[in-house]
Amino acid sequence: MSAAKRVQQWATFARTWHIFDCKWQDPYDSANVIKKYLMGLHKPIYHPMNDSGDVVVCINSKEIALRGDEWRKRAYFHHTGYPGGASWTLAWELHNKDPTLIIKKAVYRSMKGNLQRRHTMQRLFIYPGEEVPHDVMQNVTNQIRQLRFVPTRLDHIPEEVTKTYPKVMDFPEDYVLK
Template identity: 65%
Template sequence: MSVLKRVQQWATFARIWHVYDAAWQNPFQSAELLKKYLMGMYKPIYHPSNDCGDHVIVINSAEIALPGDEWKKRVYFHHTGYPGGATWTLAWDLHSKDPTMVPAVYNSMDGNLKRRYTMERLHIFPDSNVPKDLMANVSNQIRQIRPMPKRLDHYPEQQVKEFPKVIDYPKDYVVR
């Protein structure tokens, strides 16, 4: 086997480390994207019974954005297995208790027999503080699904003043 083919084969079977910024991203759309990398679906050797997935580091999971009023209406069910052990938790309550818990990724792999072992390769952090030993492994960045909006106070003051105004309010204008 030539050296080139050996390197190509090694790259195909190696577990690559990816980083994904979840700030202002929809967790359901992100879950479908991350599933592709966690299960290795983008690799030419993928097969449902083959364990060829990669590691994914998700940063800023505390800043996810659910669409509409999903924070108030989405409910997660859990049962302990004992009589009377059923609980329903609202999405905002679940996220405020543990911002690293993103059930959408787990639920997107429904029917996968290796789901438990696949989820072990998902590393979620509530902010951008990731241990250096994990970041040393990262060799790829997964592009965000939608662009992150820029806040008005992050623009330079000169650029804000130069932006064309739709209306100029009078000096004595009062908002009621």
């Protein structure tokens, strides 16, 4: 095998490390994307029996966004196995306890329940804030595109922009300014 071919072979089967910023992202939508990278579904050489999955590092998992009233409507079920051991935890309660769990459970549930799933989950790193350990961060070579655009707050937009931005509504003629 020539040197160039050998390098191509290494590059094909090497694990790539991806980073994903969860800020203002829906965890249930982004789980479908993260899953593809974790399982290696984005690769042309994908086969369920070869080990071609990548590593995904999720940051800012504390700042995920849920739709509408899902923070208080979505419940996570757990049963201890004993009689009366069932418990339902609401999404906001779970997020208070551990801000990485919602995204972790979303990715876990997006995959089919087979023997491979727990090993695939080992390749997912989730961090609640921006800080990532150096030994993890030094491997990252790719960024996964966010699904939803991160909204800008009005008080963070400079005043010149708000003043010169095209206007839609004009005041009626005898309106008293306040």
